[in-house]
Amino acid sequence: MRNIWTIAKREYDHYFISPIAYVVAFMMLLTVGIIFAVNLYYYIQSAFQSFGSVPDMSPITGAFGFLLVLSLPALTMRLLADEARMGTLELLLTAPIRDFELVAGKWLGGFLFILSVLAVTLIYPIILNGIAIGSFNILPPLVSPGIDRQLMLSSYLGVILVSASFLALGVGISAIFTNQIAAFFVTLSTFVFLWWLIGFPASVLQGTPSLVFQYLDMKTHFYNALNVGSVKLSDLVYFFSLIALGLFTATTAVEIRRWR
Amino acid sequence: MIQVNGLTKDYGARRAIDNLNFDAEQGEIVGFLGPNGAGKTTTMRILTGYMPPTDGSAIVAGYDVVEESLEVRKRVGYLPETVPLYDDMTALEYLKFMADLRKIPDSEERAYETLEQINLHERANSYISTFSKGMRQRIGLAQALIHRPEVLILDEPTIGLDPAQVVEMRNVIREIGKDRTVLLSTHILTEAQQICDRVLIINKGKIVAEDTPENLQSRLVGSQRVVLRVRGEADELPAKVSKVKGVRDVEAKSDGSVEFEFSAGQDVRPQVAKAIIHAGFDLLEMRPIGLSLEEIFLELTRDNATGKKS
Numbered sequence: 001m002r003n004i005w006t007i008a009k010r011e012y013d014h015y016f017i018s019p020i021a022y023v024v025a026f027m028m029l030l031t032v033g034i035i036f037a038v039n040l041y042y043y044i045q046s047a048f049q050s051f052g053s054v055p056d057m058s059p060i061t062g063a064f065g066f067l068l069v070l071s072l073p074a075l076t077m078r079l080l081a082d083e084a085r086m087g088t089l090e091l092l093l094t095a096p097i098r099d100f101e102l103v104a105g106k107w108l109g110g111f112l113f114i115l116s117v118l119a120v121t122l123i124y125p126i127i128l129n130g131i132a133i134g135s136f137n138i139l140p141p142l143v144s145p146g147i148d149r150q151l152m153l154s155s156y157l158g159v160i161l162v163s164a165s166f167l168a169l170g171v172g173i174s175a176i177f178t179n180q181i182a183a184f185f186v187t188l189s190t191f192v193f194l195w196w197l198i199g200f201p202a203s204v205l206q207g208t209p210s211l212v213f214q215y216l217d218m219k220t221h222f223y224n225a226l227n228v229g230s231v232k233l234s235d236l237v238y239f240f241s242l243i244a245l246g247l248f249t250a251t252t253a254v255e256i257r258r259w260r
Numbered sequence: 261m262i263q264v265n266g267l268t269k270d271y272g273a274r275r276a277i278d279n280l281n282f283d284a285e286q287g288e289i290v291g292f293l294g295p296n297g298a299g300k301t302t303t304m305r306i307l308t309g310y311m312p313p314t315d316g317s318a319i320v321a322g323y324d325v326v327e328e329s330l331e332v333r334k335r336v337g338y339l340p341e342t343v344p345l346y347d348d349m350t351a352l353e354y355l356k357f358m359a360d361l362r363k364i365p366d367s368e369e370r371a372y373e374t375l376e377q378i379n380l381h382e383r384a385n386s387y388i389s390t391f392s393k394g395m396r397q398r399i400g401l402a403q404a405l406i407h408r409p410e411v412l413i414l415d416e417p418t419i420g421l422d423p424a425q426v427v428e429m430r431n432v433i434r435e436i437g438k439d440r441t442v443l444l445s446t447h448i449l450t451e452a453q454q455i456c457d458r459v460l461i462i463n464k465g466k467i468v469a470e471d472t473p474e475n476l477q478s479r480l481v482g483s484q485r486v487v488l489r490v491r492g493e494a495d496e497l498p499a500k501v502s503k504v505k506g507v508r509d510v511e512a513k514s515d516g517s518v519e520f521e522f523s524a525g526q527d528v529r530p531q532v533a534k535a536i537i538h539a540g541f542d543l544l545e546m547r548p549i550g551l552s553l554e555e556i557f558l559e560l561t562r563d564n565a566t567g568k569k570s
Binding site for chain 2: 017
């Protein structure tokens with residue numbers, strides 16, 4: 001466990017000196033911020049009409065989830081590919097740590113970075129709910145009596161699981177390649193495939209095959225379930241399977257590297 | 261400390277090392293000498309637990325490199341040929357990271373101590389990207405030393421260094437090697453001669469010779485060659501020297517010196533000296549020319565088809 005933490009900490013620190021990580025974080029937060037502002041405007045407009053809806057966090061988490069498809073490959077591409085290129089993989093593979101600990105540490109480092117970026121978006125529920133100490137309002141709430149907390153927890157859990165799964169797959173792909181650019185494009189293709197393409201056969205096929213493709217489609221598990229407040233075991237199993245698959249691929253790829 | 265038995269490694273169809281056998285004791289500096297592609301790095305990678313062998317076994321610091329790889333890795337310090345450094349870290353951060361990976365308590369303190377040991381503590385907070393080649397090599401060595409390992413494996417530790425840095429690196433290795441087992445690879449023969457207690461010459465995956473540098477030399481030297489130099493004209497010198505009993509192959513060189521050979525165990529140098537002085541020459545120099553390790557090495561690694569003795 002301590003080894004995983006040592007690797008993760010180094011990886012996490014590395015993101016904060018890496019220009020790519022800053023660009024990715026900036027673009028994600030900027031996009032999410034614009035979406036929040038536009039939504040807020042819409043809510044305020046519609047609040048005076050009878051069909052007005054109640055603000056919640058799902059537009060923010062939904063956009064964040066989609067942005068992960070495009071931005072995470074840039075964060076995961078170097079994780080193991082770069083170590084292999086620079087020769088530092090030899091250092092890590094002759095240090096007294098298990099291959100799995102190395103892989104899990106890399107994954108955890110990336111995961112903690114994404115959680116840090118995601119944590120910044122917590123400013124939005126604070127803006128909506130306001131800040132109050134006792135009965136004194138420091139920041140008056142925009143939504144009374146506050147946004148749906150359970151829906152918010154569920155949609156944040158969704159984004160966290162999407163990040164964790166994508167990161168695990170990204171680490172797995174990065175472990176296979178020595179070239180970061182190759183790792184980037186294969187990772188991006190994999191994400192696009194899992195997010196959009198794999199769901200298409202579900203609408204043409206019927207019966208069990210249709211259900212299988214529907215289950216493999218990641219956006220369904222996110223947009224139709226967790227992001228609208230439904231936490232089901234089948235969705236959790238889907239995400240945890242992807243995490244296990246990604247980390248297993250990465251560990252195996254590192255082991256194969258040793259045998260070559 | 262290191263016991264290698266029948267170690268073999270294949271890369272696909274190519275056999276990189278073939279049935280290697282050797283030992284290294286505690287406090288011994290063993291040199292691994294061979295041309296590029298001879299299998300030095302492959303052997304070292306197996307001994308450090310980086311990759312498993314195809315066949316054979318190796319015991320390092322009392323543990324099997326395949327069965328108990330993690331135990332071996334805890335006890336071995338390794339400096340790979342391409343020094344594995346993170347340019348985005350400072351020297352201290354890097355060594356602290358390595359100390360943490362090795363679960364050393366007070367890792368930062370130990371990192372600083374190790375920097376002092378290699379004389380880089382004044383640059384502790386400089387980024388590794390700003391370091392010279394020699395400093396990078398030293399940081400690489402520090403990383404291999406940080407857990408005070410019983411066995412040190414150094415792959416070409418002096419490659420790419422300037423002469424002053426080479427001397428410094430050799431001194432550091434000699435110092436470290438006093439109470440530890442050091443296995444170092446090199447293709448610089450004088451280096452092996454200077455630092456190693458024992459030399460293994462490896463070629464095409466096989467050990468072709470194993471001995472102390474001195475013994476290797478005497479084993480191959482059947483006769484001794486000497487160079488002579490006198491003041492002034494030396495036209496008649498070869499004739500005078502040839503007359504001494506036991507002298508062979510007298511040869512006048514273009515620079516005015518004269519070389520001759522005599523059989524080992526039949527030292528005729530005193531007689532030659534007397535004869536030269538007797539003939540009225542002022543003897544300036546009489547120096548044996550040793551067969552250098554270079555020549556021994558070429559002799560040993562020459563293909564059997566074209567070579568003579570080995």
